[in-house]
Amino acid sequence: MTVADVYLQQIINGLSLGAMYALLALGFTLVYGILELINFAHFNVFMVGSFVGLGVLRLLGVMPGAPALAGVALVAVLLGTLIVTMLAAGLLGVAIERLALRPLRNLRGPAAMITTIGISYILLNVVLLSLGADSKNFPNPLPSWTMPVGGAVLRLREVLIWLVSLALMAILTWFVQFTRLGKAMRATAQDAEAARMMGIEVDRIIIAAFFLGSALAGAGGLMFGLYYNFTSYIIGFTAGLRAFTAAVLGGIGNVPGAMLGGLIIGLIEALGGQLVSASWADVIIFSILVLVLVFRPAGLLGRVAPNKS
């Protein structure tokens, strides 16, 4: 491999990571935009999503080590699994909001945020105690198709993760920009009190934000499993922390910012590992975060909220 090929390969690696982080970062940003709440339960909604995906694939008869599918069967299995996983994760998010967060809505201070940490640990331990501590082999229905790009290699799973992430982000953007509910969400994010006075049901908006964010985390969890071929109760922590960083880097509360932040973090992780050393990746990521926040406290695309305070 020439040096150029290596960088091309690292960019391919980084874009795949970034696509996954972006999906997760969107969930942080949607909820923060409306409630100004950092939802740490999101870490493990992602993890639960990957287990739901694992379960659905097994139900559909895709076992570890089974032959790869092709054509219509492959698309049907993937699409079916994706939809079920997103629905399940979305409903989990709604349940968390309804059962644990809504009763705390009017409390000031960090009570709600601490509650989300608690829920995160509950989810982690429920999965740990009911499904075991070992890493699970994730069934892989994808054929091992690869395409050489110069000296680098592009695999089907990378193409898949890009396409699914792009499609979901496009749908989300359309939803937030052009639908009635999306417009109501943006209005609530700007000023919940005024939105309420205009007749927007704020409770419904909050539920929609949790559903959408969690469904994207579920999709991210399924992509994680298909990409790495494993899942485990602990995967939420590192991915969640990176995605949260991505959301802050891009400007938390800002939808395009979350996507941009995810891609940047993914690329830094891959190229930092190449240029310096993999063990320094976290140092590099968080140094860049600190630097950006020093000069742009609201993040790359964020604005210091003009309508609040």
Add this chain to the structure above:
Amino acid sequence: MITRRSALLAASGLALLAAAGAAGPARAAEQVVKIGIDASLTGGDAQSALLVKDGALLAIDEANAGHVVPGVKFEAMVLDDGTATAGQYDPAQGATNARKMVADHNVVAAVGPQMSGVGKAMAPILSWGDLATITPSSTNPDLTDPKFAQQYRPAGKPIYFRTVATDAFQGPNMANYFADTLKVKSVYILDDTGAYGEGLANAFQAQAEKKGIKVLGHDKLDPKAADYSAVLTKIKQLNPDSLYYGGVLQAGVKLAKQAYDILPHEMPKAGGDGLSGPEMLTAVGYPANEGWYSTNASPHVTEDPAAQAWVNRYKAKFNVLPDDYAITAYDATEVIIDAVRRVAATGKPVTRSAVRDAIQTGKVKTLQGVVSFDANGDIEDRVISIFQIHHDPAYPADDMIHQFKYIGVAPQS
């Protein structure tokens, strides 16, 4: 003068005595002696930990069934040093477990811990508690090295014994195998930042350099991260003849999976005993694990014809085939039981201190041969066995005996 209160006390005292008397005849004959067992039952090494724990439990059950020590009933105190937050072994939990064992006066000795990182946290506590432990699998040399006596046995006497050799042999002997048998000219080294993984990788590296193998790099993996493609792509570019990994399975499983996608399949890839676990078979899966080498710091016993009766007993009881560290755990427990037997035979009380001294001087015939310890607690016989994963479809996918093919003993320098 008898107050109401003292009368009450006297009455309750009498009642207690009566209760003790009722249970008395059955219990008076048998003293309960507890053996602590500490393994990393939660996290990335859970399946290997079960094999180790069950090896120790089997020895305890058999000693009780056979009344090996008259008048003594053995009980296990099983403790888990893995935590959900660490995702693997957790030294802080190990320290808590060591305190638990020390606090219970019926615990006279322990088997474990499984991991060196935990051993480093437990050893000083066990030393102050005068409680001997025999580890079936933790191989970091520092724990028994007299250079670090101040740190790991501050109370003076050795309390950390092993029924396995250390990484002072495991790393270098595998480097010899790389140079002499595989004839590789260059290697890239990775470790998982743990006490065990780092020590093993460094020991391997030192000997590899001595043998003239070119070390193209040495990088560290974060065991909690999911993605190692960046470092693997870098390795692919450097194109070494071989890859060596020091570490346990949390990072090891992901490394093996992703290395299969990125690195050439024919490149020799190896790890230490941290990779000799069922997770390499079940969680990595075939064919990604195909060809990976691993070592054990013990002789290969599970295929020894003399041990087959034992293997069958283990399989019958736990419904899974044992690995060689189930054997070293069984042997460690046998050494403790033998020490208790010798102390009891002299008529002296079975105390921690007496059991420790008896372990130090013991020469016990076990499945792996006669086990005895040097002045630091290390086993006298030091054998490193090499294995290679080679899928044999005739046996179950998670069969530790037939899917890890025994290659031979690693050359001692």
